[in-house]
Amino acid sequence: MVFTYMTKDGIISNFCGIKSDFYLNDPFEDSDLFSSDPILEEWLNGSQKQNITTIRKKLENILPLYNLEKSFWENLENGPRQLTEKEEEILKRLELLVDPQKTNFLGKKINSKIGLAAGPAPNSEWLKFYSELGFDFLISKTVRLYQHDGHDIPNIMYVDKNSNGEFEETSNFRGTITNYFGIPSNEPEIWINDFKKFTKQLPKDKVFVMSGVSTPIENTREEIINQFRELVKISKEDVKADGFEADLSCPNLKSNEGSLYEDTNLLKDIILGMREEIEDEYPISIKIGLSNNYEKIIEEVGQYINILNLLNAPPSNVKVDNRTIKCGICGRELYKISFPILEKINELRNNGDYNFEIIGAGGIGPSTIEYLLKEDLDIFYSMATEAMFSPFSAKLCKMIINKYN
Numbered sequence: 001m002v003f004t005y006m007t008k009d010g011i012i013s014n015f016c017g018i019k020s021d022f023y024l025n026d027p028f029e030d031s032d033l034f035s036s037d038p039i040l041e042e043w044l045n046g047s048q049k050q051n052i053t054t055i056r057k058k059l060e061n062i063l064p065l066y067n068l069e070k071s072f073w074e075n076l077e078n079g080p081r082q083l084t085e086k087e088e089e090i091l092k093r094l095e096l097l098v099d100p101q102k103t104n105f106l107g108k109k110i111n112s113k114i115g116l117a118a119g120p121a122p123n124s125e126w127l128k129f130y131s132e133l134g135f136d137f138l139i140s141k142t143v144r145l146y147q148h149d150g151h152d153i154p155n156i157m158y159v160d161k162n163s164n165g166e167f168e169e170t171s172n173f174r175g176t177i178t179n180y181f182g183i184p185s186n187e188p189e190i191w192i193n194d195f196k197k198f199t200k201q202l203p204k205d206k207v208f209v210m211s212g213v214s215t216p217i218e219n220t221r222e223e224i225i226n227q228f229r230e231l232v233k234i235s236k237e238d239v240k241a242d243g244f245e246a247d248l249s250c251p252n253l254k255s256n257e258g259s260l261y262e263d264t265n266l267l268k269d270i271i272l273g274m275r276e277e278i279e280d281e282y283p284i285s286i287k288i289g290l291s292n293n294y295e296k297i298i299e300e301v302g303q304y305i306n307i308l309n310l311l312n313a314p315p316s317n318v319k320v321d322n323r324t325i326k327c328g329i330c331g332r333e334l335y336k337i338s339f340p341i342l343e344k345i346n347e348l349r350n351n352g353d354y355n356f357e358i359i360g361a362g363g364i365g366p367s368t369i370e371y372l373l374k375e376d377l378d379i380f381y382s383m384a385t386e387a388m389f390s391p392f393s394a395k396l397c398k399m400i401i402n403k404y405n
């Protein structure tokens, strides 16, 4: 057993203000490494190990694929940054080292269990980019039925824990970031046409899942259910995505769209509403967050879903200058709670009479995935933060998976 379960109210309360029974003793606490860097450096330099200061320096200079200084809308419009020649060359060399591991997923045969989590890809250009970087299933950034501006920049800040265990903004990237977007969205006509463009040219061995969320107008239960019905219908009939993901757990919204999964009656009604709308087995995924209620959630809805996707970014207070902002925490720091939760969910699913797949998210990347592989969980793996910072994340994770097959 790699994971130890401890009740650590203090730590988890500090982590995100929500009590949880899950906490992983940090196997990396002393190493302080992130991402592909150590592995990549080792690979590029034969067996020569880099010293830790060099690696940290490299990390601080990492150039994200998403422009953190520009708004979500400018990023959407301009697409990812151009890869450098060196990066292109490394990607080509990595490709030669990866063996496909054919896997059935949502009726298709894909090349690995590695995918892109909802977030980094808001439109077809970004989706295509990540598909080419080796992600074999792709989940769109969440869209809405109504145009929504979302929050102003900064949306993504580098964060680290201070000596009191609180998150605060830092100037250097250490693997953990905020997600403070508030789910901006174009109006449906725009994203429907754009996603259609993507599904038309989607290779047969890649899966595309469209993510959507309801937008409170009246904010009644009926309205929430009806909006999810409409979204799943669009995903199936207009966009022709391979599946639909209901985002029920966005961490930085003022209304209740972010915690719909905690109300298991409403959750069930949303899912049954979607099932009734599409009248067949069209794949439905639900994206949920931190909870102490996983048994109940699975008991209530496990039989109606095709995918359970977790962990969405837990909401946490972050100190920025003299202010405190509630943001979703994403990236490296998250694996400490997401990994034991994934192990628990895997156990609950396997011990029950359920057929749903599990997509794991939360601090997954080349330097952490091995801990999940050692546990031999039957899950798919997704990345958001790693994918936004390293063009090599998918291919490196695949290389590591190869070692276990």
Ligand SMILES: Cc1cc2nc3c(=O)[nH]c(=O)nc-3n(C[C@H](O)[C@H](O)[C@H](O)COP(=O)(O)O)c2cc1C
Pocket: 117, 118, 119, 120, 141, 142, 156, 178, 179, 181, 183, 211, 247, 287, 310, 311, 312, 313, 329, 330, 331, 332, 334, 361, 362, 363, 364, 382, 383, 384, 385, 386
């Ligand atoms: C910049 C950013 C934007 C995100 N946007 C969404 C979103 O629109 N919908 C969603 O369900 N999750 C969203 N997420 C959450 C991720 O899908 C994922 O659950 C979480 O970040 C944990 O994975 P990570 O540690 O690999 O980042 C976003 C994450 C990031 C970093």
